[in-house]
Amino acid sequence: MDNTILCECHNVAVGDVKRLIENGIVDFGEIQIITSLATSCPSCREQSLKVFNELLRDVVHVTKVNI
Structure with missing residues (x-):
């Protein structure tokens, strides 16, 4: 699933978004700025x-479980 492309225009994969979330970028707008996800069409x-x-949700759940 990590290799699944979400945005063909900018070649952004699920894994790209997942890594950003895991690194604390939890705002969709910020992810758009960093990756250009869903910004062309x-x-x-x-x-x-x-x-x-x-x-x-998955990252928040894992974080709560590991606390």
């Missing part, structure tokens, strides 16, 4: 937001 925005929210 609207076709991937909805799916990108969905995946971002799922990854964010």
